[in-house]
Amino acid sequence: MDTPLYAVTNDPLDLSALVHAVTRAEGKNAPEIGPGAITSFVGVVRNENAGRRVLRLEYEGYEPLALRAFDRIGQETNDRWNVRMALHHRLGNLHIGEASVIIAVASPHRADAFAACRYVIERVKQIVPIWKHEFFEGGDVWIEGATANPDDDQAREEAYKLACA
Amino acid sequence: MRVTIRLFARLRDITGSGEFTRHPPDGATVRTVWDELVNDFPALAEYGASISTAVNAEYSNMHAAVGDGDEVAFLPPVSGG
DSSP states (O other): OOOOSEEEESSOOOHHHHHHHHHOOOGGGOOSSOOSEEEEEEEEOOSEETTEEEEEEEEEEOHHHHHHHHHHHHHHHHHHSSOEEEEEEEOEEEETTOEEEEEEEEESSHHHHHHHHHHHHHHHHHHOOEEEEEEETTEEEEEOOBOOOTTOHHHHHHHHHHHTO | OOEEEEEOHHHHHHHTOSEEEEOOOTTOBHHHHHHHHHHHOGGGGGGTTTOEEEETTEEOOTTOBOOTTOEEEEEOOBOOO
16 A cells, blocks of 8 residues: 555554655656655654653644644645655654654755755644653653644744754 | 534543533634633643644634534644654
8 A cells, every 4th residue: 555645653653665655756746857865854752851761652643633734734845845745653652762753855956855854843843733741760741842823924934944054 | 502522631631531522502612612621620721821722623713613513622732743
């Protein structure tokens, strides 16, 4: 089965399938100029956070809205760069070192591929309805980052600045 | 009317459930639904300024009207990645 460009899943993530998904575009979706660069990002569960010894993370998500947020991020990315992007996020119980999120971006040129990849992960952290429940030595805590607001232009600009830094 | 409320992460922990059914009055908004929920679970009040909302799995806002059969979700600040 073809790997979808966007997915939220309880299964382990597969970066090579994602790279394949952005590389291979055929038929009416095929760009006139094919990829000359593919960048990827893999977010993994770190063993430390804010001075705490992290044991594992449990990810929870609002799946239908998360997929719509992925789609929105994809549209924003296409508005700014000439790229084809894929994004998968894992949910459930993850151990240290396991991948929680993977991104692949294909573009004719490396500058767009690098910038768009950074933009995507920054936007994931801003607007995708997924939460980390951190289990550390001595307790557990829900991590709370940004108040998700896809229409917040300032947040979008911040992500863009980081992408192009 | 009948609406389904979805809660996530710490909001779910506070209330003890990720899903509730409520019957707000005609003309209710997302805020009406939230205020009623805070009334039942006062510990939710601290999230009043930081939650996001969604209606039928689309981002929404506190002023949006809710209708019969809608799914109204309240989302604490996100932390994916």
